[in-house]
Amino acid sequence: MRIIDTQRSGNCWKVRLLASFVGIDLQRRTLSIDRGDLQSASFLAHAPMKRVPVLELDDGRTLSESGAILFYLAQGTPWWPQALHDQAQTLAWMHFEQEQHMRPLAQLRLHLALRKDLTPADAPARAWRQEGHEALAILEARLATGRQWVSTETAPSISDVALYPYTRMAPMGGIDLARYPQVQRWIDRIEGLPGYAPLFPGQPDLTLSTLEKTSG
Ligand SMILES: N[C@@H](CCC(=O)N[C@@H](CS)C(=O)NCC(=O)O)C(=O)O
Secondary structure: OEEEEEOOOHHHHHHHHHHHHHOOOOEEEEEOOOOOHHHOHHHHOOOOOOOOOEEEOOOOOEEEOHHHHHHHHHOOOOOOOOOHHHHHHHHHHHHHHHHHHHHHHHHHHHHHHHOOOOOOOOHHHHHHHHHHHHHHHHHHHHHOOOOOOOOOOOOOOHHHHHHHHHHHOHHHHOOOHHHOHHHHHHHHHHHOOOOOOOOOOOOHHHOOOOOOOOOO
């Protein structure tokens, strides 16, 4: 199996992170948004939704959308819970991530840290900051009920994986995670799990960097 990804994408990081947790050896084909690779005919032939991540199966079929890929890779592992209510809760928190959490936090990081084409005072940044804080407050409240993981009581699930990258990288967009102590402890728990994989393999200190390596 292979992931078509980009180096700094949090949505792609989710997929590599879960693969690492469950011990799937995922090959990578790493593209560059800056170089325009996502406009190329060879990428678009595999990516009807025109976004990374894309999972390529060994038989040539492909899957888009990070949440769908996490669901696929987690089958038969404890990361997709068995009880129906836990499964539904996991989906609920993954929808929350896509609807309320990922977009404002990703946009802040993209425009304030990576592209640097907006300032914190610009209206879109102010709106994303408010939405991002609202999403993090919801996550904080969920974890403040004494639970270790977002959707299941006893073990992490793919909802934790889905919510982790853009939470972890929120400081790049000017969000101070010190306001969310439960979230910080949850981040520490995820990073302490066997198989944890940082954004840049072997270089955890680069997670909050704006680096894009020219090779690989
Ligand atoms: N809902 C999608 C979002 C994927 C997404 O936004 N991917 C970004 C990288 S993080 C992308 O491909 N951007 C390219 C572009 O906007 O042209 C998912 O969760 O997989």
